[in-house]
Amino acid sequence: MRSKFHAFMYPTFAFGHMIPYLHLANKLAEKGHTVTFLLPNKAQQQLQPLNLFPDRIVFHPLTLPPVDGLPVGAETLSDLQNTTGRVISDAMDLLRGQIEAKVRALKPDLIFFDFVYWVPEMAKEFGFKSVSYQIVSAACVAMFLAPGAELGLPTPDYPSSKVTLRGHDANVCSLFTNSSQRMFGRITTGLKNCDVISIRTCAELEGELCGFIERQCQRKVLLTGPMLPEPQEKSGKPLEGRWNHWLNGFEPDSVVFCAFGTQFFFEKDQFQELCLGMELTGLPFLVAVMPPRGSSTIQEALPEGFEERVKGRGIVWGGWVEQPLILSHPSVGCFVNHCGFGSMWESLLSDCQIVFIPQLADQVLITRLLTEELEVSVKVQREDSGWFSKENLRDTIKSVMDKESEIGNLVKRNHLKLKETLASPGLLTGYADSFVEALENEVNNTKPF
Template identity: 55%
Template sequence: MFPWFAVGHMTPFLHLSNKLAEKGHTITFLLPTTAEKDLQHFNLHPNLITFHPLTIPHVDGLPAGAEMAWDVPLSLNHLLIIAMDRTRDQVELVIKHTKPKLVVYDFSYWLSEITKPLGIKTINYTVVRAASVAIALVPAPELQGPPTGYPSTNVVMRRHEARALSFISFPSGEGISFYERSTTSMKECDVISIRTCHEIEGRFCDYLASQYIKPVFLTGPILPEPAKTPLEDRWAKWLRGFQPGSIVYCSFGSQYILEKEQFQELLLGFELTGLPFLIALKPPIGASTVEEAFPEGFEERTTGRGVVWGGWVQQLNILAHPSIGCFVNHCGFGSMWEALMNDCQIVLVPYLGDQILNTRLMAEELKVGVEVEREENGWFSKESLCKAVKTVMEKDSEVGNLVRKNHAKWKESLVNPGIMNGYIDKFAKDIQVLVNN
């Protein structure tokens, strides 16, 4: 396993590793040295899953010691991916030493140059929505909207949102764009695999198989096991002080850093709801702590009912707590599944292209959540955030009741062990056939 150096990529790879280890497979998991201790608690089968730390070379322009995407702003991701590419010699040595039958990767488009001469099969594993790949990363000469043959869908992007897909043309390493890196990775592998299920995205998966002319294996969402580490006392005690289903929890992942003005607008929006809230966000651009960016008088006005935390929290434990009634998130693919698998209401504030498409799925196709309305420039107001939260939290809200009903239906389907285990069983059989051919 060799995922991109971001938590949102590494944890799905590790969850998949756990599922394969349950079936007796042995796995070597390549990761940056600094990530090992943070991911260790996700390794449920240390006797079968071996972490192999890589020494990440320094690249000019990166902060000293930066090894993971959470160490750098999005604007420096292209430098971090150069550092990943420069681990190629280390990766090759590990592969030649361990002699695996299969290598699973995502962004390291050069891996096939190592594996093919050795007769090793490869899978390019996509941890974002199939629709995101289908709309932006097919091997078509034009990048102006959905390509010919794209399946009919109500997934659409507003004018200001379409600009969010411009990242596919950005540099993503030395002399290569994100689009070139991603499509080459999929062209050169033996099989494409996607962390999704046929019930939700079957038509997109079939489309990708036709575009890349190769098999597409689905793993299902590969949901994390229920948290085994108890919730920290400070959060458990605070959450117990409120009624069941009354608290609004907000998190935008490890890389989404707001501008100060938008950060303050977000906080004022939560204040405006009148509801208790727990916000876990990185300090905004230009601030070293969340506290120094608070709007004037905000802390005094919300003391006792609101907490803004600038560090890491146990998100799975928090979402499972009975006091949490709403999850405001950026609709990254991991957060999307975590939201679907819990009982809290869902409010969505997407930022990047794939998050926007995930939001379209959640809000407009599955109708399990509500998106915060934005201005034409892409920003949201405290009033629009407050409106979205109240829409799903008020008991007599027609929209709130609809998304609550749909959410319960989809959760029931997704927690069905027969359905999810069926995906892993089929995936395990498919890779056995792959490596034996």
Template identity: 65%
Template sequence: MGEKFHAFMFPWFAFGHMIPFLHLANKLAQNGHKVTFLLPKKAQKQLEHHNLFPDSIVFHTLTIPHVDGLPAGAETASDVPLSLEKFLTAAINLTRDQAEAAVRALRPDLIFFDFSHWVPEMAKEHGVKSVMYFVAGAVSMAHSLVPGGEFGVPPPGYPSSKVLFREQDAHALLSFSIYYESLYHRLTTGLMNCDFISLRTCKEVEGKFCDYIESQYQRKVLLTGPMHPEPDNSKTLEARWSHWLSRFEPGSVIYCALGSQISLEKDQFQELCLGMELTGLPFLVAVRPPKGAKTIQEALPEGFEERVKNRGVVWGEWVQQPLILAHPSIGCFVSHCGLGSMWEALVSDCQIVLLPYLSDQVLNTRLMSEELEVSVEVQREKTGWFSKESLSVAITSVMDKDSEVGNRVRRNHARIKEILVSPGLLIGYIDEFIETLQNLVNDPNLE
């Protein structure tokens, strides 16, 4: 192996970005490299337990300056609603002097970034290579971040006729449109000015989209592999859930989770609960309380708890998702198809039903359901809402042993899972990724 390098990491200050950056930092540290991780003060406590190599990964805290419009004490995206995110962006941009002072003092070889589009320019001034690390998947970048497309419409030469937005995705595009222009500008500027692009994916799942990005941006695209956390055999599922799940037949329980960002409208939350009830199957739903409700209990449909008390649980707090998916009783995973959950679904044995909310989740869903045919998407009305019937139909279509759709997605899923969990796949990607970085750092003529 070549010489060891020192990498800076400067992710967007949202946990859905900082945690994948830290997973990558752990892989670099495991291979003997040094990482300085830039983050806001408050986030350090919440991320420390993800740092598996505290001797090699040093947290370097930045002070988030005051910006008019940003609530006092807000430091990460989870502290502000989407409508105020532009103020957080402005505050993070004002940390440039602090980041530059750290680069000057510590002289890294590389700096990984995503939303802070000024990083490549700053890195060049100090002779540092910049790597744009995009954590949302190759499909999203290929569809929405290659110049030449329009909002919601892919650019020329886009390599799929299936992974596209449709009329019923207006709700997802609307939430994205609020800050699309500013985000598009920041990301494409970063992509055009960085030295290399890296993606948290593998060619077995998103190969043609990675090739398209490489050809359009004329930059080397380095793949880290899926980066789903490897099973931690030291951890066991909480007794509460292992006891409850063990009451049911193998492969019979539906598990539903929609990620940490999604708070449903109360009507849609109730529709979700009623759709689960309608399947007649046991279920565990782990979602945030809906908008306007402090607890899950107060928002449940009338009489629901009594009707499902022996077979259904709706839970409003965090659960150990990978361990739940690995439990033999779980047979179906209803997911929003965020990238982390997408990989967890693919390496599970569950049937997959998808209910996306944000624009990148919609594209991941089309990749899974239309291109790879490993899942079924819940049909929505033109308003973007789904009905309890459409949810129940989607779940039943994959859970019914005699269903043609169910058998097709099961076969395709089993084939892809076998590739993804094959010995050496993950480690092979990381080894090649690190070796490429070492060569780039050590050979100034390599571009």
């Protein structure tokens, strides 16, 4: 019988990283392992409800030291409005002494990390294993490792001519800044020095890219699958009454649902263009986005006369909604989103047509994979400046909602085929189980240290 292990987790202090790490921690705890989760003070209260095994997952809060550019009280990337993520990584680097003291006291078997490049060096010094757990797509990780890929000119052995960055992407997301280049360097250093590489994806989506990463790093890449929590629609919890009642008023597959998560904020003019594009479709729609920058509420930022014109068929909501439950409602036929990891998976496992408007580097790359290579989705075309127009949004949505559309029928067929594969019994849970088993082997084959 394999002995149980103790893992440390030190993810980047951003909720988009800490939450997936906690999903992984829950899986390890479910199998009987223990986890010490290193996180900033303020994040503990927000993450506690997601800790399903508080007897096995122990939060260890850390106080970020002051560094130049870090506002007082800021502890995560979501606390930073006009500052790059560099100040958070600088502060996390200064926590090394505190973490080493904790390591000496608790003697873990493994430590999971993503951006903090010196973790493998520390792990070797103290005699335990380091696991680079990347929660972004394999496409993004491959880009870090392929010389020239960030300029759209990857090496000849790179597996896809489509899933690369292109020059004008710099206007869509921050790819070419000094801060981004520094981040690429930190991630690459961690990948090449760690004991185990793991990525939150599956071979059915990114198998060739994972093979490229293995060749570049000269080690096996372990895949965890999406590592999503239990779907809400299987929990028996009903959709909130107001949304259920509203959606019930429309024909099957007729409603366009649009959401961009709670960490993304449009500029006001682009937000208004989004609203006008939804109006131009002539279809019923529900948009759930955060108020744009500079606005305290959604209502104050809406285009003039918009609410009156779309009354009865369109709603723009400025907060969180039960996204998986909305997607499973029979009236919803199209999902417009930013291709964030959770939304991407919820798109693929739904029956909806998929329209992407990516905002960040990994979202741009996975959108290209799904749109240009697998052809299960479409994306809204943008100008070189990064701007998308209401007309382009309208035309893209109508291209998949029109029952006579050739592209709409193509992506629908391909999506259905991929969904059948991904939803096949045991496939995704099997990835998680196999990953934990591989870690157990890694630990047991190297004990005693």
